Amino acid sequence: MKVFISGNIAQVGLKQLEENHIEITQWQEDRQISADELTEACQDQDALVSVGPNKIDSKFLNACKHLKVIALHSVGFDQVDVEEARKLSIPVGNTPGVLSGATADTAFLLMLAVSRKAFYLHKKIIKGDWQNYEPTPELGIELNGKILGVLGLGKIGLEMAKKCAGAFQMPVIYHNRSRNEDAEQEVDAKYVSFDELLEQSDVISVHTALTEETKDKFSMEAFKKMKPKSIFINTARGGIHNEKDLIQALEEKIIWGAGLDVTNPEPMKKDNPLLNMDNVAVLPHIGSATEETRDAMAKLIAENIIAGLEGEKLPYPIW
Ligand code: DGY
DSSP: EEEESSSOOHHHHHHHHHTTTTTEEESSSSSHHHHHHHHHHHTSSSSSOOHHHSOHHHHHHTTTTTTTTEESSSSSOOTTTTHHHHTTOOOOOOOTTTTTHHHHHHHHHHHHHHHHHHHHHHHHHHHTTOSOSSSSSSSOOTTTTTTEESSSSHHHHHHHHHHHHHHHOOOOEEEEOOOOOOHHHHHHHHEHHHHHHHHHHHHEEEOOOOOTTTTBBSSSHHHHHHTTOEEEEOOSSSGGHHHHHHHHHTTTTTSSEEEESSSSSOOOOOOGGGGOOTTTTSSSSOTSHHHHHHHHHHHOOOHHHHHHHHTOOOOOOOO
């Protein structure tokens, strides 16, 4: 059996595949594989490990109907046409659970970095602009006791809520499509409407999937309902905020700051105005990029591929 892997995954996953006598072909170039190249590369393969944002859409799926399984190197699956995969009986799996801690760490890091303008001040030192000690320049804001609003209180959102409640005694409010009563108990979170989340939060952290419903959910209309001193954090998907509106909201001081691990588009262009704002911190989609988490993701991927090639139910299925 043969698998094509469209990027780098941790050695532990490759080893697991090899031990199961699965022949591996990996994309070797230092750029994202194009849609046509991916289709071409999969023609003589039995399975695909999809690394990165490649669209697993109807066109791809119909051109690669022969695939016995597709394993995503992500928990998010907005890039997949799930209905079409189901219609064509191609099982698709993802990597749930194992990246919740690392992704929440990234959200927490961004929140703290934004609140103290850390990335901007670091850049100032590099530019030689640290002249002397001044008591009142570039003041940050404190997080202690501030209200955390979580959009999407699932596994990752809950990890973020626990960190904020533990470290800064932040009361937690949240908005989901449906209530998460276990999480409510664990962090004493209060369910609110989306408008209440916007109006009451000091920090909003986004942990929901990108869907038709959440696309552009944070547009100017939403930013205008947020507190002028509030911080917006997105480690989920760039499409959930409207980047043009976010830039305007920050420039016009409608909100106070923003921390992004996801942008729209990705990669972010180096002349994006967000990169020069003092109260903004941007990372290049590294939410789950720790050694421990990448190892754990690679193991789940290998398990999905092995099960799929054996015609068994995937252990971590999307459908
Ligand atoms: C995920 O797992 O969805 C991460 O964002 C990587 O794409």
